[in-house]
Amino acid sequence: MITVVGIGADGWDGLPPAARRELASCQVLMGSSRQLDLVPGEFERVAWPSPLLPNLPDLLARHADRRIGVLASGDPGFHGIGTTLVRLLGADRVRVLPHPSSASLACARLGWALDEVTVVSLVGKPAALLVPHLHPGRRVLVLGGSPAEVAALAPDARITVLEQLGGPRERVHADLAAADPLHVLALECGRDGASTTPGRPDDAYEHDGQLTKREVRAVTLALLAPRPGELLWDVGAGAGSVAVEWCRTHPACRAVAVEKSPERAARVGRNATALGVPGIRVVVGESPAALDLEPPDAVFIGGGLTAPGVVERCWAALRPGGRLVANAVTLESEAVLTGWHARLGGELTRVEVSRAAPIGGFTGWRPQKPVTLWAVTRPWTGPESGTRPGAESGTQPGTGPGTRSVTEEEQ
Structure with a gap:
């Protein structure tokens, strides 16, 4: 059992009797150098190594046969070492005595x-x-x-x-x-600050034209349906706008942006930092070869739809209950989507947006390129497979009216 004691800037004097007794019974005391200087007594004092996390398991193992006390600033369970130790050892091996947090x-x-x-x-x-x-x-x-x-x-x-x-x-x-x-x-805070709702203005992003436009981006994020803690693959990321807005919906949301162009990949990183989600992982490479990644909860395919194996790899990697959304602007990529819709179902939606623009001395509507969106949810697996009733394995996309089949690879 490891005892974690929260301590404030008032040091030993601010600790309640129970916390003092716990510390006095320890043989080894771990913490920062500043914290260790706050506690009197005869201990083996061990200052945290740097970096801490990679070295922590070995450090604890070296003292496994001794009674260990750990000092933490304030409440150890509030952005503190207490939660780290519980994740590492389990709640049954860590006792936490909190102090008021900062x-x-x-x-x-x-x-x-x-x-x-x-x-x-x-x-x-x-x-x-x-x-x-x-x-x-x-x-x-x-x-x-x-x-x-x-x-x-x-x-x-x-x-x-x-x-x-x-x-x-x-x-x-x-x-x-x-x-x-x-x-x-x-x-x-003053008056500045941007909404976390998807659909930020296009000029909020650095881009070279490869950008999911504002209105389509908002619809795309609604179909991806981000939830706290989930992981998104943004495949063919371009400027990374979908990954950025996925992560902005909640601090626990994560994303991997996959982009074959090194220049665009660097741009994704700059956009992520500028818009407050620097934790987005950027992978430079061509799909599907670059998709050897942690299984996602959602996938957005914004580019590379016509490359062989991309949709297959994304669908196979998707966790049960996960959502896949793909956008197409060319006839060739739209044909891919309609084929996969015939195979797996889901929803097909076409979005056409017009924006007001000057026409001489007047104002008229300037249409944007229509975008076709395909959204599908991977079935929850269990004793029954995700295959729809009556489906025949091995049918290729679009090989029959209304065809719905799930191959072994897709399961």
Whole structure:
């Protein structure tokens, strides 16, 4: 059993008797150098290695026959080492004694309601992750962020520095340049900030014309139906707009953007960072060869539909209950979609958009290229296969009116 004790800037004096007793019974005490200096007693003190996560299993194994205590800042289960240890060892091998979190202390000092505040941890993470949380009038607490970087991302926000919370050196002020390393940044957002609803303006993206246009993108994301924690493959990503807006719907959503052009792939990375989802993984390569990836919960095929094996590979990799959406703008790619619709079913939709544009001294409608969308959901598998009643295995796409078949590869 490993005991994880939350500790604040007030150190030993701020710990309740139960936490002190637990620490006093430990043989090995692990934590940051700063935290280890806060606790008196005769322990073997082990400072966290860097990087921590790759080295943590071996470190724990070396002390497996001893009683281990771990120090964590504030609440160990709130963006802390406690959750990491539980994932690694299991909840039955970790006991957590929480302390008030830095977010709780910050809200107490500011008079903010904790349940109405967004908390973003930038500890060891890129500052761009803050961008999707900046909305007019919202209150945001930033853990571990660089004051200068945060201020650059939120130039119209009122920023308060809360440092050494709970300790004798606690200070609340607005001097970003003088912020103590142990701080929380409290943001009161101004008027800037973009909606997380899909369908951002086209000019929000850097692109060379290979971009799923705004209106079609909104429909595409609605059909992909992102849910927290799910993984998307954006195949033939172009500018990466679908992957970006998938990830912006919820912080737990993930995406892999697959693009054969190195130049466009680099552009996907820049768009992802600029729009606050730098965690998108960009894979440079041609599909289907580049699709040896973690199985997705949803797939969007925006390019490469006519390449042999692309749809087969995406369908085979899709998790049960997952959604596949493919868009076509040429007759050749549309023929591929109609063939697969005959084979697997789903929905075919054509979207035609016209935008108002000047015509001499007047205004008229300028039509965009029509786009055909095919959306299909992979059946949940179980004792019964996903094959529709009466389907015959091995039928090729479009080989008969109303044909619906699922081959062994598709199962």
